[in-house]
Amino acid sequence: MITEVGSKRLSLPRKFFSHWDITSRCNYKCRYCTYENRDEGFYDYGHKLKIIHFYECLYAYFDVDLILFGGEPTLDPDFLKVVERLDTSLYPLQIFTNLSQPISWFKELYKKQRYIRFIASYHYSMCDPKEFMNKVKFLLDHFYEVYVKIMWDSKYKAIIKEVYTMFEPLRVDYSDFVLSIDRIWHEDQRFNKFDMQWYKEEQRKNQRLQTYYKVDNGIKYSTSFNEIKLECDGIANYEGMECDCGTKNLIVCSNGDVHHCLTFRKNHFKPLFNIINDRYTDYLYLLDKNIICPHKNCYSEVAVPKRKP
Ligand code: SF4
Numbered sequence: 001m002i003t004e005v006g007s008k009r010l011s012l013p014r015k016f017f018s019h020w021d022i023t024s025r026c027n028y029k030c031r032y033c034t035y036e037n038r039d040e041g042f043y044d045y046g047h048k049l050k051i052i053h054f055y056e057c058l059y060a061y062f063d064v065d066l067i068l069f070g071g072e073p074t075l076d077p078d079f080l081k082v083v084e085r086l087d088t089s090l091y092p093l094q095i096f097t098n099l100s101q102p103i104s105w106f107k108e109l110y111k112k113q114r115y116i117r118f119i120a121s122y123h124y125s126m127c128d129p130k131e132f133m134n135k136v137k138f139l140l141d142h143f144y145e146v147y148v149k150i151m152w153d154s155k156y157k158a159i160i161k162e163v164y165t166m167f168e169p170l171r172v173d174y175s176d177f178v179l180s181i182d183r184i185w186h187e188d189q190r191f192n193k194f195d196m197q198w199y200k201e202e203q204r205k206n207q208r209l210q211t212y213y214k215v216d217n218g219i220k221y222s223t224s225f226n227e228i229k230l231e232c233d234g235i236a237n238y239e240g241m242e243c244d245c246g247t248k249n250l251i252v253c254s255n256g257d258v259h260h261c262l263t264f265r266k267n268h269f270k271p272l273f274n275i276i277n278d279r280y281t282d283y284l285y286l287l288d289k290n291i292i293c294p295h296k297n298c299y300s301e302v303a304v305p306k307r308k309p
């Protein structure tokens with residue numbers, strides 16, 4: 001087993017959770033979107049092949065649980081080619097999508113790869129719920145798992161409750177279906193105590209809505225940035241805490257920049273390295289130690305343990 005990169009020793013084996021933003025482009029314009037460069041052009045296949053080679057190199061050192069992300073990743077014209085190349089021997093390939101592609105496109109995807117977990121975000125202002133539901137059923141019948149995340153935009157809060165209720169029966173019909181809600185709060189339309197009563201009751205019935213966990217030292221963390229924001233009444237501050245994202249998390253941006261966490265990218269920190277321009281094997285040792293969080297806010301959607309150093 002390889003335990004060294006250059007002269008730096010790596011502690012193995014270990015699992016990395018990685019986002020690859022194949023493209024930042026998105027065809028939707030949700031008003032709560034925090035993504036930048038939604039009109040970005042697409043990179044050519046040669047560029048993406050270099051990123052695939054990087055992942056192939058990582059597979060030699062780490063177990064990599066990969067999620068294809070965006071923008072809307074399925075818009076990338078090379079998406080099917082990329083999926084065909086990626087290794088799914090350890091984990092299902094995860095695709096985070098708004099499900100705007102037609103069913104005919106998903107049929108093509110099925111021919112290339114079936115071991116896929118979809119994380120499908122539903123955006124009420126952009127998409128008809130029945131059309132979305134039909135696609136979810138198709139995916140459930142053909143692929144590995146579907147996780148639907150309904151964006152509970154407070155502007156349309158009553159109708160989105162109905163949409164959630166419409167999806168509920170699928171939880172009984174399909175064991176590989178997961179349903180959750182991600183609250184999006186706006187100044188002009190707040191959630192009131194009746195909304196929260198409803199939400200708490202749903203949380204009792206559906207474990208996956210209980211987005212909060214406690215780690216050993218009692219620090220809460222969540223898989224939802226919006227939930228953290230609401231619960232903290234502001235963005236969570238982990239400045240000065242030791243964070244496992246240094247050894248568990250990897251964000252690969254569409255231009256090939258690599259960061260430990262989403263927050264580093266959003267704050268335009270200098271990347272750890274760039275896959276396209278740098279000899280990345282010289283930098284892999286940087287993935288081998290936890291970091292002390294330098295931020296006053298955390299945008300991480302991945303549950304990364306943090307602790308007092
Ligand atoms: S679908 Fe997602 S990436 Fe696209 S605009 Fe909406 S929130 Fe942003």
Ligand code: SF4
Pocket residue numbers: 238243244245260261262263264291292293294295297298299300304306
């Ligand atoms: S901002 Fe990054 S380093 Fe800081 S707590 Fe969040 S995930 Fe960890």
